[in-house]
Amino acid sequence: MDFFEWLNGYEPRFGLHEVDFNDPNRPRTPRRSAVYYAEIIRNNGIPLPKEDEFLYGEFPKNFCWSVATAAYQIEGAWRADGKGLSIWDKYTHTPLKISNDDNGDVACDSYHKIEEDVEMLKRLKVSHYRFSISWSRVLPDGTTRYVNEMGLNYYERLIDALLAANITPQVTLYHWDLPQALQDVGGWENDTIVQRFKEYAELLFQRLGDKVKFWITLNEPYNTAYLGYGFGTAAPGISVRPGRAPYVVGHNLIKAHAEAWHLYNETYRAKQGGLISITINSDWAEPRNPHKQEDFDAARQYLQFLIGWFAHPIFKNGDYNEVMKTRIRERSLAQGLSSSRLPEFTESEKQRIKGTYDYFGLNHYTTVLTYKYEYSTGILSYDADRGVASVTDRSWLNSGSFWLKVTPFGFRKLLRWIKEEYNNPPIYVTENGISERGAIDFNDTWRIHYHRNYINEALKAVLLDGVDLRGYAAWTLMDNFEWAVGFDERFGFYHVNYTDPTLPRLPKASASYYSQIISCNGFPDPAMGPHPCLETELEGNHVLTISYCFLMNSDTRHHTRTGWQRALSGIRFNITQCRNSTVCAFCSFWNWSTGPGTYFI
Ligand code: BGC
Numbered sequence: 001m002d003f004f005e006w007l008n009g010y011e012p013r014f015g016l017h018e019v020d021f022n023d024p025n026r027p028r029t030p031r032r033s034a035v036y037y038a039e040i041i042r043n044n045g046i047p048l049p050k051e052d053e054f055l056y057g058e059f060p061k062n063f064c065w066s067v068a069t070a071a072y073q074i075e076g077a078w079r080a081d082g083k084g085l086s087i088w089d090k091y092t093h094t095p096l097k098i099s100n101d102d103n104g105d106v107a108c109d110s111y112h113k114i115e116e117d118v119e120m121l122k123r124l125k126v127s128h129y130r131f132s133i134s135w136s137r138v139l140p141d142g143t144t145r146y147v148n149e150m151g152l153n154y155y156e157r158l159i160d161a162l163l164a165a166n167i168t169p170q171v172t173l174y175h176w177d178l179p180q181a182l183q184d185v186g187g188w189e190n191d192t193i194v195q196r197f198k199e200y201a202e203l204l205f206q207r208l209g210d211k212v213k214f215w216i217t218l219n220e221p222y223n224t225a226y227l228g229y230g231f232g233t234a235a236p237g238i239s240v241r242p243g244r245a246p247y248v249v250g251h252n253l254i255k256a257h258a259e260a261w262h263l264y265n266e267t268y269r270a271k272q273g274g275l276i277s278i279t280i281n282s283d284w285a286e287p288r289n290p291h292k293q294e295d296f297d298a299a300r301q302y303l304q305f306l307i308g309w310f311a312h313p314i315f316k317n318g319d320y321n322e323v324m325k326t327r328i329r330e331r332s333l334a335q336g337l338s339s340s341r342l343p344e345f346t347e348s349e350k351q352r353i354k355g356t357y358d359y360f361g362l363n364h365y366t367t368v369l370t371y372k373y374e375y376s377t378g379i380l381s382y383d384a385d386r387g388v389a390s391v392t393d394r395s396w397l398n399s400g401s402f403w404l405k406v407t408p409f410g411f412r413k414l415l416r417w418i419k420e421e422y423n424n425p426p427i428y429v430t431e432n433g434i435s436e437r438g439a440i441d442f443n444d445t446w447r448i449h450y451h452r453n454y455i456n457e458a459l460k461a462v463l464l465d466g467v468d469l470r471g472y473a474a475w476t477l478m479d480n481f482e483w484a485v486g487f488d489e490r491f492g493f494y495h496v497n498y499t500d501p502t503l504p505r506l507p508k509a510s511a512s513y514y515s516q517i518i519s520c521n522g523f524p525d526p527a528m529g530p531h532p533c534l535e536t537e538l539e540g541n542h543v544l545t546i547s548y549c550f551l552m553n554s555d556t557r558h559h560t561r562t563g564w565q566r567a568l569s570g571i572r573f574n575i576t577q578c579r580n581s582t583v584c585a586f587c588s589f590w591n592w593s594t595g596p597g598t599y600f601i
Pocket of ligand 1: 073
């Protein structure tokens with residue numbers, strides 16, 4: 001337990017048990033580490049917990065395998081063919097907002113590369129592709145006063161190309177890039193946005209709805225509300241009303257979603273027969289100390305302020321959850337205000353919001369450990385209202401993003417939590433993935449590891465917990481503009497070489513791995529013998545990344561050329577240089593279907 005540490009007094013704490021030195025009774029509370037150590041003693045070692053064992057098995061038939069992108073992150077063509085400006089165009093052109101002052105002016109130039117993008121999807125063998133529509137490309141000033149046919153035509157061509165390849169489009173109406181003209185009149189803080197969004201949605205249902213059968217109204221309303229209008233690290237970058245603006249924005253987002261859902265439900269569903277819902281993001285939250293009630297409460301508060309903010313009204317009763325309502329009201333009153341900073345829905349609004357879903361769209365990446373943190377009364381902000389701080393476990397693997405730790409177990413827990421909390425809705429995971437930074441390495445073992453383990457946890461949720469999971473979309477098809485961190489963090493299965501003006505896309509090793517999971521619809525049990533799906537490889541050209549090549553003398557070669565060719569069968573590599581020559585090449589490289597290797601020619 002914590003104790004008197006000689007010259008340093010009570011400051012450094014070494015204890016497996018926390019001792020409260022302010023309390024004359026000196027109460028002792030076991031820390032997470034105490035429980036862990038007790039487990040080691042009980043087990044006389046560290047056996048793999050049952051729930052961490054890999055599960056072999058398949059996803060249900062017709063499971064949707066998808067990969068996701070978003071308009072601003074990939075399209076480029078920021079001023080092409082009459083596109084209007086969006087808040088992200090403006091934000092990225094404001095100095096110091098984005099790492100390296102990067103922007104999405106060109107990004108992956110997907111606006112001009114439909115064929116290349118669809119080719120990648122075909123090779124991955126996905127059944128679905130999730131992308132978003134740039135509102136200002138279709139409606140340059142955000143309103144239906146003027147429809148930019150050229151912009152709309154891009155999406156028509158993309159959708160046609162997908163359908164021709166037998167890939168089902170999953171279309172997000174709003175992935176953060178609000179037309180700047182609407183921001184100029186207050187953006188999501190102005191409640192006229194609800195009607196604007198509904199009109200925009202209607203145009204898309206009318207023009208694309210005969211071919212699009214899967215709609216997502218909003219991507220991650222939390223990020224729009226909190227990062228865009230509270231914290232200010234995303235467009236429009238407003239941070240001056242952190243205790244009010246996020247709630248006002250959240251309120252309008254929920255209403256806008258509900259209106260679009262009703263419109264589809266009442267006017268378009270019968271003839272178009274699609275699904276429409278919302279995508280909500282959430283971490284999983286674990287109590288920092290699982291044996292401390294306070295940390296448990298903190299985890300609950302964290303989840304209710306994140307996923308519950310939007311899911312509770314839509315998936316439960318049309319209203320905000322009690323945790324948020326109580327905490328924000330209490331703090332508002334203590335701040336001398338006459339009412340809560342969290343706006344209220346009228347009874348008829350609640351009726352209109354409740355149940356506006358066809359499925360639960362979930363974006364999930366990571367887990368945090370939570371504990372209570374009391375902010376002083378005078379602070380007006382979402383964070384202070386939530387009253388929770390979070391840390392991560394040092395043993396969790398890192399990624400290229402500071403906020404993203406590899407914690408597959410949290411995925412299963414969150415899926416199960418959604419099932420229990422929201423009455424077992426059909427769930428589509430609409431994003432899940434991992435980033436890297438620094439020099440490109442096509443052998444992205446960390447991404448293979450991430451998807452293998454996260455998808456396996458999803459499989460456990462389905463087979464062991466009865467979660468009604470219908471689909472999984474990995475984030476993301478190719479490296480792209482990662483918002484405030486620009487091009488520094490890369491989540492793609494395909495690498496995009498930005499230094500080459502043709503922006504070539506080259507598969508990383510994980511692309512092949514993901515396509516194998518898709519072919520197998522999960523993980524076939526090796527005990528049942530070799531399964532043919534494991535032999536399928538990514539179609540098309542293979543990439544051989546040559547790390548180094550030496551010229552060498554013929555008598556030092558170790559393998560014959562035939563042997564080398566057999567090892568590399570199916571891989572395109574030009575060896576004419578070696579023919580009829582006594583001097584040959586010695587190459588060490590990564591061959592992404594067989595692993596690393598050294599070959600002597
Ligand atoms: C967003 C994506 C983003 C990803 C990784 C999600 O919050 O929807 O646009 O690239 O996370 O940060």
